[in-house]
Amino acid sequence: MAIPYFPGCTLKTKATGLDDSTRATLAALGLEVAELPEWTCCGTVYPLAQDNYMGKVAAARILINASKEDDGRLVTVCSFCYNVLKRVNHAIKNDEETRTKLTQFLEEEYAGETKLVHPLELLRDDVGFDTLQKKVNNKLKGIKVASYYGCMLSRPAAEMQFDEESENPTVMEDLVSAMGAEAVDFKYKTTCCGSYQVMKTYDLVVKKVREILEGAKAKGAQVIITSCPLCQFNLDWIQEKIAEEDSSFDKIPVLYFTQLLGVALDVPVEKLGLEKNYVDPKPLLQG
């Protein structure tokens, strides 16, 4: 039975590579997902004002619609969507005021029953890294991979409850090992990339991004993986800009974890949406 899937707006526009590779890799592992028939933007940013209920309505409706499907879960892969949906669900579950306001407005009975899952969790819990290990080829053997989590997947810890240690998650590294590649640990893996500041304070973001990239490279990483469209964009696109000014700058490909997984699972490369990447990963992946 298919698990309800919420792609989110970005995956339909800028980050189609994340959408394509997520569907393709999950399918290759026998996990069927079905896009919710109708869905809106999740709201993108979780409202910081506690009483901004309007900003939580869209996410609440998405969770409620998912709860009407049989599976009981909702998969979403974009870190922003995952963050907003999970936090709204948490608020509905744990804060009566929020629950009452939202369910009354939406005229629905809902107490946070939908279980929001990230594909990383599906890979870990449903597929299992041991099983995965048996299904992968050896194309990634010897490649050093830095896992970049950013902020959205795991913060704030109390609400997100992502992985065991939210300031030091390891699920992506475990995935990397299961894929047959070599995981490198680096201290910037949960450092903020600068996020939307790229529009306003571009220089600051360049500084942050450079820190992250250099940190990964210093540990010998040849590729960085992430699950966040905005992190991917910042880490990837800014390298082009840096290289324009500094010809000695050494670029490093930044992929969605699902794209790398696709390579390990022999998913045809056309289904992985690699063409939108700025720093071309093909030389590395084709060895």
Place this chain on the structure above:
Amino acid sequence: MPEEKMVNIYIMNKQYEVPAGVTIMKAMEFAGYQFVRGCGCRGGFCGACGTVYRKPGDFRLRSGLACQLQAEEGMYLAQIPFYPANRSTYDLQELTPELSTILTHYPEVTRCLGCNQCTKICPQGLDVMDYIAAAQRGDVEKAAHMSFDCIMCGLCVSRCPAEIVHYNVGILCRRLYGRHIIPKAEHLAKRVEEIKSGKFDGELNDLMGKSQEELTKIYDDRDMEQ
């Protein structure tokens, strides 16, 4: 039937006794109104007659088209014959059917909060929020189809906290789809060429010269496509 039973309705808070079950439009005329605004096609197609109402003891704001909605006891109603709207000007031929086009002309679509008020008020029963959501992620085709039955009454616009003008987004998507997504009809282009080259002129002239009797005969004998 209508004439038998009378009900009280409140047109902009003023009470009138009208036959039960007639449309609001006819009820208002029965009450003595002669429309200048708020009435166009009288058949549910033009969107001139958007109406909102409430019933006693019910907090809900309801809506309908005055030409389709039936008068019921206790309705408090008002028409919304005009609501200011933002409309972008464009040259369709130059546009591309993608997200950036929508965001250039109607950037406000990204302000949608998902409150669903637009869907709730739509007298056509369209999933307005969902067609805006489709537009917001550049799914022009979906927005075009979902908004197809929109009669541009503007009721959704009057309710939107994000100040979106849904129907203008809808028509932009439909025109983009009709012009740039669905392929052009090849048989049509071919026929236009033939006509311009004068291919049928002779045959038409010939028919134009025929008497009524001659034509009648050809007409009765013409073959019919099944």
Place this chain on the structure above:
Amino acid sequence: MYTAEMLELIKVVEQTREKRMSETFPRINVEEKNKLLRGFHPDYMDGAMRPVQLGPNKGDALPHEHVDILESRSWVDPADVDLEKIDFDVDVLVIGGGGAGTSAAIMAAEGGADVLMATKLRHGDANTMMAEGGIQAADKENDSPPIHYLDVMGGGGFLNIPELVSALVSDAPICIEWLENFGAMFSKFPDGTMNTIHGGGTSRRRMHFAHDYTGAEIMRTLRDEARNRGVKVLEFAPAVELLKDDQGQVAGAILYNMETEKYYIVRAKAVIMATGGSGRLHINESPTTNHYGATADGIIMSYRAGAKLAFLNATQFHPTGVAFPEQVVGQLVTEKVRGLGAQLVNIEGEQFFYPLETRDAVSSAIIRECRERGKGLTVPSGSGVWLDSPMIDIIHGKGTVQEELPAMFRMFDNFGIKMDETPIIIYPTLHYQNGGVLINDKAETEIEGLYIAGECAGGVHGRNRLMGNSLLDILVFGRRAGMNAAEKIKNVKVGKLNLEHAAEYNQELDKLGLNERVSPILIPDYRYKISG
């Protein structure tokens, strides 16, 4: 909701359905049709008409309701109007914001003219917006303009003016392509091929459509395009009288702001009259499918200016108007319902006529079925017969009604009737003005400077228009009017404005003792009654 009695009668229809599905009712020939029309068509009923007593068509018998409008005084008192103060000075004035007017405005503007459009309601509140069924054009391989020509002539009783029909059928594909370029969403197959079906009186499947919002799709697309091109539009400002100059050419109009009750004087080098039809005159006391502003305004204004009328004595009754529920009596049930296979069935469950004959014939047959044969159903508004709409889903697959006829489905559903499950009750309703102001193939009248396009014009359709040829006609002649007017104004100098034609008309009415009524009526008066 149907009454218990009606629900019982529906069972009869259901019982005969399977058998009927396999039978095609025989068509009739021209001679049989003429006999049927003379026996039952409202145009031929005793006492329906009287001769008009003045003007270019003096002595011609026309429906009383039209004659009443024609035998009326000018809206303005010519002596009172100050024609020195010009409010708008333009190249081309388009009167009427329906499909014909909007096409004309777009083309006149494209031709370089400075255009003003004045319309009575909002731009697009018009009969065009209501057209559901479709638009004809011979653009398929097995079809051609000459074949289309023959269908048009046959539909019109072979009385249509040949040069107009030739223009109609030759421009048809060009107009469809024009709309396609504007992004009008015709129902198409994925490869772009137009989905086309039959309409009454067509020998080829050439009815293009956009679900059952064909007119709405055309109207809103044209309106959007006109807005993009910056065409100036005055809404709620109907024309009430034409102006001429001292050489006798039409040179503008007087507009009336219905909200502020102020008059505007418009001077123009050419005027395109596109005010549409006249259903709201309720000819034969019939309910109508037409929009609120269909009151023959353009007819009387043009007539006073000296233009001749043609075929105004031929009124089209659409065979399938709603006969139940009462709330929407007279509203249209599009011909597409029959185009998709629904049959006409009497109270005994029998099919009684070929469903896709020309409209005048089908209407007459329904009237005969109820009046002469007594096999109609009784409804609060009079009588009706069944239209077996559930056949559509049976033939084309479940969901077809909702997919192809959303507007129809929605209208009946509003009143608790699911037309994909139960048949509906229909009766002929006043639908279309077959005739109007006589034009030539350039959309010109005999009066210099006056162009007519759309339902206001006469001659294209003879005595009976076929479905899908009116949406076509408004584009063909709207475009031609716009293009020709834009060309013409290059050599026009407007002289001193006057209203002498209106003054003379008033004097003649005085002589005839007919000085009580005033026209155009602009909007019907339904106050204190249940009507329309």
